[in-house]
Amino acid sequence: MAEAEKVEVVIVGAGLAGLACAYHLADAGLETLVVERGDFPGSKNVTGGRLYLHPVRRFFPPIWEEAPLERHVTKERLTAMGEGSSVTFELASERFKEKPYHSHTILRAKFDPWLAKRATQKGAIIVPKNRVDDLLWREGKVIGIVASEAEIHASVVVAADGALSFMVEKAGLGQGRKPQDYAVGVKEVIELTSSAIEERFGLSDGEGAAQLFFGSLTEGMFGGGFLYTNIDTISLGVVVGIGALMEKAPGFELHRLLDSFKERPEIKPLIEGGHPVEYSARIVPEGGLESMPRVYGHGILVVGDAAGLALNTGLIVRGMDFALASGALAARTIIEAKKRDDFSLASLSRYEESLKESFVLKELETFREMPHFLQNPRLFNLYPQALAESLERLMWIGEEPKEKISTTLWGEARRLIPSAVGDLLKVWRI
Ligand SMILES: Cc1cc2nc3c(=O)[nH]c(=O)nc-3n(C[C@H](O)[C@H](O)[C@H](O)COP(=O)(O)OP(=O)(O)OC[C@H]3O[C@@H](n4cnc5c(N)ncnc54)[C@H](O)[C@@H]3O)c2cc1C
Structure with a gap:
């Protein structure tokens, strides 16, 4: 030119x-x-x-x-990660299998x-x-x-x-950039065979899985992890708020979070034997309507x-x-x-x-409060940890007889109530 x-x-x-x-x-x-x-x-x-x-x-x-x-997503997973334990919710719906498909990787x-x-x-x-x-x-x-x-x-x-x-x-x-209005993501694309992907995620030919993670993987910072299955690769990454990153120790290296994430027992078997074929990093806007x-x-x-x-x-x-x-x-x-x-x-x-x-600004208007709501660090440390721990306590059979379910739940609730009441009230605004 x-x-x-x-x-x-x-x-x-x-x-x-x-x-x-x-x-x-x-x-x-x-x-x-x-x-x-x-x-x-x-x-x-x-x-x-x-x-x-x-x-x-x-x-x-x-x-x-x-x-x-790549694949049409038929399985949605959400994982709350604590230290040494995690809880995964999985939604598999026949509706996701209907054409035209709902979403694709x-x-x-x-x-x-x-x-x-x-x-x-x-x-x-x-x-x-x-x-x-x-x-x-x-x-x-x-x-x-x-x-x-x-x-x-x-x-x-x-x-x-x-x-x-x-x-x-x-x-x-x-209108002036604020670190809180942005997040930064790091991602690897990991090559695996189609059959390995389908076997590991319990998918049929052409079907895909999408999984989001929150909790200890971001070490208490606003953010989370993602995993998407492609035809013969897996997209795996971690996203962290830039504001939270700046408050963390200076020089904090984001790729370290991705490396630790890959070593987690929830992830490691899913990518075992795979070869990273692409590495990338990018900023994403997170400020919503108010930062436009x-x-x-x-x-x-x-x-x-x-x-x-x-x-x-x-x-x-x-x-x-x-x-x-x-x-x-x-x-x-x-x-x-x-x-x-x-x-x-x-x-x-x-x-x-x-x-x-159009749907674009209508959606951003509906979720106007979401960026404020997500700035709450308890969503990334206290709650995922508590969820995983309390389920573990409910499931654990030790040498001593078990307490009542209500006793376990009340013990957990007492720990959470001081902050949870205020946070639950905020849920009604999002
Ligand atoms: C880690 C991560 C995960 C995400 N996950 C999802 C998801 O699962 N689903 C979803 O819907 N969205 C997701 N997003 C958001 C989504 O990727 C973006 O909203 C989307 O890519 C925006 O597209 P765009 O065309 O506006 O910007 P971009 O794709 O960023 O394109 C901007 C282009 O402009 C070019 N450019 C920049 N400056 C100049 C210049 N000075 N001169 C010439 N060219 C220039 C760049 O090279 C680039 O090609 C994610 C984002 C990230 C970072």
Whole structure:
């Protein structure tokens, strides 16, 4: 990229949000350029990852049938980890086996190149290996970008550059970053045979398992672990809040948590004999609705993680469906603006309204209190430990006769009541 160019729309970042936007814009015949700093779409992208498809099907034509999805999830597990013990809840439902499937595990190194190809087939131009360094301005309006010293002018710039969006900062749309609004994840992809995965997780051909973990694995810090089964790999990782990490000892190394996690008896047999084939780390927004930047400005729209569109409820983790939907909605706004030949601030503000009308901001509104609720350290030390210990006491048969179940439960309750009452009241707000 060496000379000045002019296109109708330039998208910064070829993640799911940027590619979804490019796909729709190109499909409507708009000149669309996507600039990506990675070697290829998917090369710098990290997710857990499970994609919930029901919310996003309506935003796309039936392209999912040929998408490189890994396994459809039929088993959900949630594990509370104490020191030396753990409790796992498992939900296996026939409903998860019905087509169209509820959710799929995916690998971004396969999925993003596929979506990029679909966008390119529609006419979008994707330029990898180019980092966008700046925005171009005229009379207070964004009129393009600077990438690899070349200026590219556009009617609209779409910031799809992920969690720590440089574009949002440059455009003055952010509200100041707080460590508590972000978490950092480390992940390994571990190769195993399909049959080993199916045998270890009790799955039939093509079925998958998703497992979330909370408790002692994060050493009391806000965060948790995840495990997703792919066709012939397992995605395994740990996510920790950046605020909590900063309060921990200086120089704390996150990969140490992942190494210990892999050694846990709950994990070790599941990955035994597997070979790590990929290691990655990434920031994820965790601040919810209250930490979102403005999603539109003069000449600019913000999509996906750049707009803080991610949600962690402790039971589910979402961001990819929000990224796909917000990219599609931004494209819709731009297509309408082009029809009216009106790229003014008022015209682009329609994007925010469409996000509010969609599941994206409705979900974030519903779970507005969740980020505050999850900042409670007792969720990551006291409660998982107590749950595992009390179940162990109920199950344990020793030399002495057992006490009544109610005595065991009351003993546990007395230990927890001082903090649990207040915390239970907070549950009603989430
Ligand atoms: C550990 C972890 C686990 C997760 N698990 C799940 C899950 O199971 N399910 C789920 O739905 N979500 C999950 N998420 C969240 C989900 O991955 C994100 O919400 C989603 O990837 C956001 O997509 P995006 O396109 O907005 O951003 P990204 O995928 O981050 O894409 C941004 C792109 O912009 C590019 N870029 C950045 N700066 C520049 C620049 N200056 N110039 C050019 N290009 C640039 C980057 O290289 C990148 O390709 C998880 C996230 C993490 C980190």
